[in-house]
Amino acid sequence: MITSCVETKREPHTFSAGDKTFLLDGNPFVIKAAEMHYTRIPAEYWEHRIKMCKALGMNTICIYAFWNIHEQKPGIFDFSGQNDIAEFCRLVQKNDMYIILRPGPYVCSEWEMGGLPWWLLKKDNIQLRTNDSYFLERTRLFMNKLGELLADKQVTRGGNIIMVQVENEYGAFAVDKGYMANIRNAVKDAGFTEIPLFQCDWSSTFQLNGLEDLLWTINFGTGANIDEQFKKLKEVRPNTPLMCSEFWSGWFDHWGRKHETRDAETMVLGIKDMLDRNISFSLYMTHGGTTFGHWGGANSPAYSAMCSSYDYDAPISEAGWATPKYYKLRELLMQYADSSQMIPDVPEAYPLINIPRFEVNQVAPLFQNLPEPKFSENIKPMEKFDQGWGAILYRTSLPKVTEGTTLLIDEVCDWAQIYVDGIFLGCMDRHYGQNTLLLPALREGAQLDILVEAMGRVNFGMAIHDRKGITQKVELLTDNGNQELKNWSVYCFPVDYSFAKSKKYIMENKLDNPAYYRATFKLDKVGDVFLNMETWGKGMVWVNGKNIGRFWRIGPQQTLFMPGCWLKVGQNEIIIFDILGPNKAVVEGLKEPILDDLSAEVSTTHRTEGQNLNLQIEKPIATGVLKQGNGWQEVLFDKAMKGRYFCLLALDAQNGGNEAAIAEFYLLGEDGKPLPRQHWKIIYADSESTCDGNFTADKIYDLQESTYWKTSKEDKYPHQFIIAMQDEVMISGFRILPRVEECCPGMIKHYKAYVKSVPFEF
Template sequence: MKYLVVMLVLICVCVMKATAQEKQTFSIGNGSFLVNNEPVVIKAAEIHYPRIPEPYWEHRIQMCKALGMNTICIYIFWNLHEQRLDQFDFSGNKDIVKFCRLAQKHGMYVIVRPGPYVCAEWEMGGLPWWLLKKKDVKVRTMDPYFIERVGKFMNAVGKQLAGLQINRGGNVIMVQVENEYGAYATDKTYVSTIRDMVRNAGFTDVPLFQCDWNSTFKKNGLDDLLWTLNFGTGANIDNQFKELKKERPDSPLMCSEFWSGWFDHWGRKHETRAAKTMVQGIKDMLDRDISFSLYMAHGGTTFGHWGGANNPAYSAMCSSYDYDAPISEAGWVTDKFHQLRTLLSNYLKPGESLPAIPESYPVIEVPEIHFTQAAPLFTNLPKSRQSADIQPMEQFDQGWGSILYRTTLPASIKGGVIKITEVHDWALVFADGKLLARLDRRHREFTTKLPPLKEGTRLDILVEAMGRVNFGWSIHDRKGITEKVEIIENGIPTALSNWEVYSFPVDYSFVCSMKYRKSEVQTMPAYYKATFNLDKVGDTFFDMSTWGKGMVWVNGHAIGRFWEIGPQQTLYMPGCWLRKGKNEIIVLDLKGPREASVRGLEKPILDMLRKNTPETHRKEGQNLNLTGEKVVMHGRFTQGNGWQEIKFPFPVEGRYFCLEGLSSFDEKTVAAIAELDVLGADGLPVSRDAWSVVYADSEETDKGNFTADKVFDLQESTFWRTVEKPDFPHQIIIDLGEKQTVTGFKCLPRAERGVPGQIKEYRVYVKIDNFKF
């Protein structure tokens, strides 16, 4: 009887808990979000489950809770879960249900952002590579094949997470439809279709929303969705929401991505953003009852091959996604963390307090590991496939890694040039095993001179695929060699054919199957293997500064890419993936190491840039001479934030566009521009894909990464900024890549209050030939 009473009590308790959970609601009220009909300000922390080892998920969620957040915001990465067609995987580090349940365990709501496109500096913005096997596919459009595949993916996500909506006992309070689509296209039919797919997948009980920039949110805004805005630290909060408040005066306001820092590119300076500026921006929003999601609260690591790229100009992302976030890559507290925690503690309800900050995981040093075994790539060739013509990697059913194209010269040549259309993304060119050139897509290096070569010479082109572009139309980014290879001799091109093709994927099962033998450092591309023993485990940072370019696997885990140019020189090694006793490490180095050794450090090296190319776009002693040049437009901007469009009185033909700033509104010496568009014959912006900066009179690189190429990187929160001296005038010259009919231009100043560095008076020059220096 006593046992029966206890059981009945337990059952009643469970029923009461279930009933309590069923009463949870989340809704949109008049000017505020409501939980159980009570107003709430969403304080969300964006973190990404695949950028955190699964054993560390709970720790990072607790860190966000201790920071003062009440919500976790997550993308769902389609290409992570469907790496092969119709093969969905939500296990292990992809177990999104477990991740959301852990957040619920610690009293955190969840905002789900399933895309299908997510950006996130992630390979192809989260879209699967195999979409590109269809040669005419148009992603993020009403392309029937793309829409069909999105539907299947969204249904798979719904089966995982629809049951976790808050009114069903879970903690999911909102779901996003697409992602910053206004920066990609204007197509309400497409956005409406994605909205319907999200609902059909089961997300019917919580609000759906769409996010964009304040310059693009009207393009695709749907009446039945909540509208939110994305912007970065330092932005003028009132100006950001000005137009949205006019359109939706009764809607709650939310910054769905408040960028706490920025991401790092290979070959560019390490990015940081001031803690004081970030904290002030959040205070400004809280004082106005504006909800926010901090992107990123904790960036983590883009393990393996998953890093994306920007274009134009092509620039791949580093493996570290530290993002200068409040919680560091390894889960440590930072000065930003403490400053933000102090701020958020002032916005608690009576009787509330922030939980204690969790202890960080232990960190260890690992003594130097020497590699004595190697497997040269060219003596470990997999089975080849034949192809009459050049085709990209995807047509050989390969998603990531490196690919080798091999043929023989059909006739002798006395010299000339080899032209590759195009290298995606980094290539080594060999003739009979001798290295002729390294070609880098970042610098549009698609040709190289050839020495005299005999008929039958074996030509090898080894191409490494870096990250697929994750933003803009360039996400249709096929890898390997995308079109053709030609020998140009005496001005006559001859296309090469009859290729043997070898694929080198990134799978651990492939790299561990190489034939490793005792060997010294190789001068050719090679895999290296070693073992090391540990008495204890802990997080560490493998120092790759003596190596060239490649990827690392430890105990079967692909921990990331390395590249000697930096700025990242170490790879974060989570202690949960190490083990006491024997451990294995494999390194693929395509360029070749100076020393084949690795050691584990207690701190990362994320800001050591080593490259031979200049940081700025002005050669030493170079001075622009505009004497006698025809001024196309002489005018004055309007003071304030936001895009401004200038129409020329008449069209002008030209390839080189020069904007000269003559003065600034703040009457200081610095000029700054966030984005620049050149308008073509149809009055619309011309493609930026082939743009390059020819000249900028001044670029600030000591206090930040404010180079002139920021004016066409498609990122409104980055900008070109000149140094404090010299004074005006300041000039920037852009090569448009080909002759255009130019009818005007658009200019976006910085987003901060007061618009620092905004040019007031300007002149514009357009020429067919380059300017004089």
């Protein structure tokens, strides 16, 4: 049961930006902020996690406000229970800590659509994160609601909010100071006028949209060259307080990729370096928690959905445990405690339980439990049927199909299974750009079913305009021409517990087709537990009405965190929606999570066994030498060349070692501007390090400056990668960003560049 914190009136204070330092009541103050998100922590556990942060040595909690969880339908706001952000702030103040509020409207955070509501996409021509009148109108309404709840919690009014952020890393999205000014005004008009407003960005982008009346802060991760990160900011604002508003303690996990970790010692040394220079910081994340339900987002390019666990390799684990990383950091922060700061003992973790293996033997086959259909002549995305999340089934009758006909689904968002007359023919995965399937000969009138699961809307970059289902058309491709399929019956499968509960369940062990599964299990005592889903296929889990997240057999996550506060002594209910079907319909509860177990069938690298690129027959468009040092470099060719395939050949490294590494890479068009990368594919990379992390070649265009391609230590130069683009384009050069660490490990020296209209030979 959630009990509200009694709010007591406190004395007002002042908080401001002084000369190279923040000032609390006129005295120098270093912000030591712990980022965590109320949405990713059971409300019953909020205060425990706050106390964990205080015992770590932090003085502030940094939080996003997630617009889309508060306004799931237009005009209907929910700030109660698990969504009670004001109560969370009260609990932080009860524990004598401050709040940095980050209300967006866009927040990223590996969260569905970066926190923007899905229903914005019902408007055909909506332009998110721009001066689009409808977007700004809805943003203002949300900001005003936040202001009603939180403006009185500014530190100047006796509350504990000391700073409010305007937008989020906008320089990585666009250049539009007018838009930033509109969002700033919306924040001010909501009542946040008495404390500093700030905007955060990367060191390479912070000046693109910087407003003169806002504080500027920089985001970067562990291992970064801190001098280099703040160099430009100190040049343009020599007297500003310095702050790393996101110091990344770890990283987030994607389905089908190795679990991410970051070195604890490197993190601690980076924080010490900042504290020694009077630089404030917010540790993103200090406690990641869990992205319960359907709220996980995705990155693009290439489309890659997030796991439910948001453990983040943070100092406080997903289940709220103090990790070795926690104790290393606590030891440091105790040495830098404020004179008035009392660092309490570390709270005990919540108790754990095991749940013996039990069978899930009630089944409701999806195709025998269809909801009422909706009819549409043309294919439309999920949003057009007023559906935000879940799965959607498109059904139509086929004309006579001859053998060799190709089914084209344009575009699959995000994971589709294709059936004809109830027989499974194949699947399509957006991550791999799959959208065609070769059909057998089929009779006229055969029933085509396309079941599409929405895996999470893109949360970063221009691809946030991410409609779900099938977004454009379905065609049959033959030698005689193309035929678009029409007249669809559409069935919507939302993620609501009531929808899953209402199915007609029968006693059955398991099915190979999509189905809902149900069982009950008894407990003598409750505690936190990790539900083992290793034998299941792909889908979602509800326990006692709570949607605890997604599972997918490809890993790396194989367990789901089940908070003990949501379990009951006695009988408990579990419902599992499995779109693939389980190998065994059993569940057990473990005391340890499984977060790094990839399926053997998943390949993350971009080179087949024995494949070797042949460049001896190719003529380079450019050869040259890159400069040593952090930051972007630009290379312009003597002339632009048309092509669809680009290869970079790295001949040696600046430090003479074996490894090559690139953080980000752009090709330049004929006008010298970066070309879009949304439909890029890495079709070859000679070496990729995957044993010690996710250093595959697609990291060069994942929009993240702190992630990078790195070759294996044992593989010697030369190194190569090939980019395939969707269409032929004019290429005039490239931009390259080395790793952000000091000395730029793996920085390439001599190179050759190749451009071709036809594929390279192997």
